[in-house]
Amino acid sequence: MRLGPGMDYAVAEFPVPEPAPGQVLVEMAYASVCGSDVHLVDPDFHRPEMVGSPGYPGHEGVGRVVASRADGIEPGAVVLTVPSGRFGGCFAEYQALDAGSVIPLREGDDLPHVLMAQQLGCTIAALAKYWREGMRSAAVIGLGSAGQFFVQLLRARGVEVFASDVDAARIAFGREAGARAVHADELAATVAQAHPEGVDLVIEAAGLDATRALAIELVRVRGVVGNFGYPEFQVGTFPTMAAFRKAATVEWFSNAQGEPGQWCFHEALDAIRTGAIEVGHMTEVRMGLEDVPRALAITAAHGEGAAKITIAIRPESAIFEGS
Structure with a gap:
């Protein structure tokens, strides 16, 4: 390669x-x-x-x-x-x-x-950082393994989840997991139809500048955007003014390995062993x-x-x- x-x-x-x-x-x-x-x-x-x-x-x-x-x-x-x-x-x-x-x-x-459990543990720790009591709606951008884990974790909390990807098989799993999963081109319109004001939480799990901008578009005023994974090769752009106008909280996550006692990986292992996460x-x-x-x-x-x-x-x- x-x-x-x-x-x-x-x-x-x-x-x-x-x-x-x-x-x-x-x-x-x-x-x-x-x-x-x-x-x-x-x-x-x-x-x-x-x-x-x-x-x-x-x-x-x-x-x-x-x-x-x-x-x-x-x-x-x-x-x-x-x-x-x-x-x-x-x-x-x-x-x-x-x-x-x-x-x-x-x-x-x-x-x-x-x-x-390594990947799942990272998403468990990230969601703990993004989460706010009272959240009822969320969007997950990107349905790779991390996005699929986020969907399952959010649905287990009773959250209404919208999700997107460009791959049909990944979209199908999102639907099976209980999300309203659509092609990436349709996510903005789908969320706007159900929640014109935006959703409580948007998790960006695709790792692109364009999807981070979309996350700001989808989140409600004073909502939370969780950026998961690496930025787009160090140099990128971010819609600062749009985030400012919504007074959005933008959370980044890294270094699950540094979590005290590596609790997130132990929790992930338990979730896999019990079948709580597919x-x-x-x-x-x-x-x-x-x-x-x-x-x-x-x-x-x-x-x-x-x-x-x-x-x-x-x-x-x-x-x-x-x-």
Whole structure:
């Protein structure tokens, strides 16, 4: 995958990393592609010192600890990996992580399913920041995995939800989840017909300047706009005057990994285990490690209908049997 002049995203062989004090070495079973990964491989956005690092920028993964130099985490533990997106290394067979970037899983956990807890945990923490008591209506712009999670979380709170995407399969899931989901071109008119004054909360989950402007258009006076995910490659525009005139609260969210006790990821794991949040359809599209460049390209093109792409790195039998 071409990143820029003279730069490519490619699959290569690297030595197995050595964990430093306070770190663990994780043998990876699965990783998943996040929309933010598409930003992070762009030459105007990535951390230059991370270029060439094995597994970068993957930050959603599950695997087995095979070596530990950290207290409280023993070899053999199966873990969810939650490194910061800008320092991730999940697109590799092995990665060394700080102990605070792994969460032990339970025996019997479905690994492809609980892998989704990384993304779900981020949306849970973001919604906690955006939420105000008394909210009754919301719009979600973008129905990738994050947008789909926001729809489910909002519907569980009894909120009337409008949602949009450009992909028919994603729109269909939004409807199945209880949102009034439409094509992106129809969202403004659909919301205006039902709520001429605007909705209480707009969550922008597409990551574009145009959709952030649309969010300001859709929110009511003194409503809340929640911007989720990375800005559009650092340089962008924002409708400041329109936001000013509505006295809108504009919230940005980042660094779920820094939440106290990583509560949001634990809550996400519980929601997946109990079936409170549907993730099965997000685990259906799987590719191999050698396909990561193609998976990134597909994700950049709205997933070709898939909400999420899972990278299968090692058979689960090898992970659980320790081979």
